[in-house]
Amino acid sequence: MGMGDTLKKLRMIYGYSAKDLSVLLGISPSYLSEIENNKKEPSFDILKKYSATLDIKLSSLLLFSEEYSKSNGDKWIRSKMAKLINNFMKEND
Template identity: 35%
Template sequence: MAETAPLKRPDRDGAPDDRKREPLWRDMLGECLRERRRDRGERLSDTADRAGVSPQYLSEMERGVKDPSSEMIAAVAGALDLTLIDLTLAVAERVSANSITACVGTANRAAYALAA
């Protein structure tokens, strides 16, 4: 569902590894917002009304189509009874979990090399 941008980290030989992909912030933000809204049993229009945005705009945020301003993010977070720091931490955890999953193969090889 979420598109990713290439992660340009050098490999052991110094060349970037284009096989690794890092998720986009807006995709992870949207997933967190949608999950929180659904956990609360709310419709798009309910949350959008409280945030002062259109349901279409909120839908676009949730799908990762929009790159919302910090003011828009704060408004939607507030409508979902989240602080901006709580939302930011939730998104960071998703990004981190995604990055760890993408690098598991490399980490396993490193562990085997250390064990040898």
């Protein structure tokens, strides 16, 4: 797994189509596809645009990618989302 896998998963979680996200990032859909399929590495500028578009700190985006790559990505995401939801529910009780 690479950075592209993480970015694709985040795009899907946030509900963006590849076309819509490519417009927001200012890149072509084909370039986005190459990034998401790990054929090209995103530049630092592209990562900053992802960070701003998804409202995620760049450092968190990089950490998320590292952790996602080390583990069974989908299982890791589910556990993090469950923890986030539980914390949110506790705050609103």
